[in-house]
Amino acid sequence: MDWYAIVFELIDMRSFSNLWYWIALAVVWSTTSHWVMGVPWDMVHRAQKFGGQAEEDLEHLVRINCNRLLYIAGMSGLWMLGLISGFLTSLAILAFWYWVEFAQAVFLLAFPMSFVGLLSLNSARIIRDTELQGEKLRRRLMRHRITTQVIGMVSIFITALWGMYQNLSLGVLGG
Helix, strand or coil, X not given: CCHHHHHHHHCCCCCCCCHHHHHHHHHHHHHHHHEECCEEHHHHHHHHHHCHHHXXXXXXXXXXXXXXXXXXXXXXXXXXXXXXXXXHHHHHHHHHCCCCHXXXXXXXXXXXXXXXHHHHHHHHHHHHHHCCCHHHHHHHHHHHHHHHHHHHHHHHHHHHXXXXXXXXXXXXXCC
């Protein structure tokens, strides 16, 4: 038996039955809900608890990240929209027309993250246009985080259902 056969026998390389895929899914959504608009969530708590310099640091960091997001969207937004749409469409075709399991796994990670990206752009625009500060800024960041977490929960639920379906159908078929 050669080295590749041993590795592929030891580690299941199918996406939905691989423990590493589920760890990656958890890490992606955990990180996404912790970093709200590029700001770590503990910084928001610190600003609420201590105010003063912590509040000022939060406002500056949010302003910097909002301006950065909106600048990138303004300069290359249409190109990015086209490339991301093409990438997601290609993944969807590979995943659900040609039935490539790896493409299904990547699509179920990437597609919901595109909604988080759009949510971030919307929040950045609202924060910049209304010049939110203090409590109103923290409430906006909280709303953004809760919406991100809801998207993540729905995404994980759908991914888990699809993964169970794939594992059961491939297990029954002997695939």
